[in-house]
Amino acid sequence: MQSNASKKLILPLLIVVALLGGLFYSALNKEKQLVPSMRSDKPLPEFSAKVLLGTKQVNSKDIRGDYWLLNFWGSWCPTCYVEHPFLMKLKQQGVTIIGVNYKDTEQDAKRFLETQGNPYKFSFFDPKGYIAIDMGITAAPETFLISPEGKVIFHRIGEMNERVYNSAILPLINGSN
Amino acid sequence: MRAIIYTSLLLFSALSIASKDVLTFKSSKDEARYYQLIEQLRCPKCLNQSIADSNAGISEDLRNIVYEKINQGHSNEAIKQFLKQRYGDFILYQPEVGGANLILWFGPVIVMLIVATVVVMRLRKKASGAGKGELTDEQQKQVEQLLKQSGRHPSVTTDKNEDKGSPL
Incomplete structure (x- = not known):
């Protein structure tokens, strides 16, 4: 019963980890800018x-x-x-x-x-x-x-x-x- | 000698206070508005400091702008809009309710409501299914088969009773 519940949790957990990983990776490559550039475009x-x-x-x-x-x-x-x-x-x-x-x-x-x-x-x-x-x-x-x-x-x-x-x-x- | 040193120290400290800019306002209401506004505006250069607290050059400039605009008769809203056009919502400690900020204002409440709904639904489901056990269909079939084999299954018992037939 316990292992069945754990199996159910694996997929959502993997999705969350993948999303957080993606966010982390994109933040690493992003130019750090605290204030939005209001004059651009x-x-x-x-x-x-x-x-x-x-x-x-x-x-x-x-x-x-x-x-x-x-x-x-x-x-x-x-x-x-x-x-x-x-x-x-x-x-x-x-x-x-x-x-x-x-x-x-x-x-x-x-x-x-x-x-x-x-x-x-x-x-x-x-x-x-x-x-x-x-x-x-x-x-x-x-x-x-x-x-x-x-x-x-x-x-x-x-x-x-x-x-x-x-x-x-x-x-x-x-x-x- | 000591008296001379103390006197000169006092004199210099008084001079340093006098050298700071003294802000003059048209009314005490304007003065109150100024101090209130500079507390509500965030320094764009620093992390989590208002322009009132910050010593950054940009904060000094922004305080000057707020002071000038108050003396020119601009409203708080107009001053905030002026700065928002240049520094975005970042400059406002209390972002406006509207547009993309709606997520900021109501997002946490919505997430809490979703979580609460899910928790309540799961608890109800658990409560209603409490006496029934939590067997899968397959397990249920296995139980029924075992019961049949052992002769304790309700249908088997009924059949046996029927087999006995009527005494008449």
Whole structure:
């Protein structure tokens, strides 16, 4: 009698174990992102700010052209130093990167670009973090890929590197060509 | 000498308190709303901390936004919607009742109801079948066959009685 009841339990137990195993495996391979990216697959919101190097005021709606990256950075952010050489490499490859200097002082930000190099076409100066909140940023660095139509098609929280660029960004750019 | 040290320590501590931003509101009601709201909004950078408790840069920015919007006359609902558009439901400690959140709100109750129903049904089934034993059809057949063989089966007994026939 007992063994009969145990036999009845084996199949549901196997199903539960298989489901949990599948869930565990998919979670292992998933990029960890605490906050949902609310800007993905939506038009780039309109924001305007002064550029870091100069006095010109730029509106986000005025940025037109091919695919481009919007990168949030700050001289206070250690990971920004780590990803910077790769951004310089992307610039050499002809990728357009527009920066948002986030919660920084003008002096520190300029010194950062002087010492580390400037991969940006220009950088918005956002000392109070207004643009960051408009884009749903939680910290720096974060990078968005914007399509020629002005739509946000990718959001990376954390360091931008060759692996992420080749596996997530390039297929999006090449896929539409 | 000691008096000078204590005086300067007091002076510096007073200065450090004074250097913190003092928030001014249009009314005490707005001030209460501000402190209530920042307790209800979750820091998007930290794990389980409100923007009131968190020292993260983003929490500071979000507190500033809430402060500015309250002073501009925005309602609590409008401020929550503004932040929800940017950070999703994650930002709200108490998610709205509706859409996919319905699972969050009513899922546990539904699961508990299902479990309770299954438990009650099984208990009833067990109670109603208590005197009958739990033999399978095959086992029942085997029992009947054994009873027949031993001559104790009710049908066998009846047959024997019939065989005896009437004394008349």
